[in-house]
Amino acid sequence: MLSVIVITHNEAQNIERCLNSVRWADEIIVLDSGSTDNTVDLCKRFTDQVFVTDWPGFGPQKQRALEKAKYDWVLSLDADEEIxxxxxxxxxxxxxxxxxxxxxxxxxxxxxGRQMKHGGWWPDYVLRLFRRTTGRFSDDVVHEHIEVTGIIERLQNPILHEAYVNNDEVLHKVNTYSSLGARKLFQRGKSSNLPHALLKGWWTFMRTYFIKAAFLDGAEGLMLAISNAEGSYYKYLKLRELHLTNKNK
Structure with a gap:
């Protein structure tokens, strides 16, 4: 039997598609971190296990959802994904x-609007299906992962992921994830400066566009390489800012 776990925050444009694709599961658990749109009401159309909580970060929040699951197998999905x-x-x-x-x-x-087959985005294997008793989420506030004890295999059919709908969403996520990434590096004792941030951004563009062949995905491949570079640049620039702010306290 299968438990599906999803965390949400202002996902009204995505969540119905996500939950409708797993309504065959034995239970669906949603943890919402204070959405201001109608995400919670939409979720309640699919499950009565909808909980509103604070926001401790991606890893801890998904672990909370996992601890509410009761069946042998767990499938973890993001709100912008579907099966x-x-x-x-x-x-x-x-x-x-x-x-x-x-x-x-x-x-x-x-x-x-374009399904990406290059730039490091495909096949992008992610560990999402696991036995409840052998898996847990890392404590990372961003870029969390599932840690499983035992044998792991791969499936063939993909999760469909609507990563970025438009450029407004690209800019929003670049800002959000660069801030979270900078905080994560800061907590690990890492440091940065302006030349380092510039170099990281340049290298991210080169790796995405040329080494991982994002140019084969046309205009969107170029857009992806640029936004990846911006995310990396701002992450290390914000890390520098965190150190300066902490130093001046």
Whole structure:
């Protein structure tokens, strides 16, 4: 039997598509961190297990959701992801394997309307399906991951991921994730300066566009490389800012 866990915050444009794709699961658990749109009301159309909490960061929040799950298998989804019928069947078959503790699933992400096959975005295997008793989330406030004890295999059909709908969302996420990433590095004792931030941004662009061949995805590939570079640049620039602010206190 399967528990699906999802965390949300102002995901009204995505959440119905996500939850509708897993309404076949045995239970759906949603943890919302104070949405100001109608995300919570939309979630209640699919499950009565909708909880509103504070926001401790991605890893701790997903661990909270995991601790509310009661079935043997858990599928963790983001609100902007969905499961196809083919992946549903593959998941149901995979859960019959008694010697496997977790499964990595490829993720096919779209950027401003285009499904990306290059730039490091495909096949982008993510560990999302696992036995509840053998897995837990890391404590990272951003870029969290699932830690599973035991044998892990891979599935073939992808999770469909609407990563960025438009450029407004790109800019919002670049700002949000660069701030979270800077805080994470700061807590780990890392430091930065302006030349370092510039170098990180330049290298991220080169790696995304040329080494990982984002240019093969046309205009969106170039846009992706630029936004990745901006995210890296601002992360290290904000890290520098955190050190300056802390030094002046």
């Amino acid at each position: 196809s019928a083919a992946l549903q069947q593959e998941i149901q078959d995979a859960m019959l394997k008694t010697d496997i503790q977790g499964f990595e699933i490829p993720r096919l992400s779209s950027y401003c």
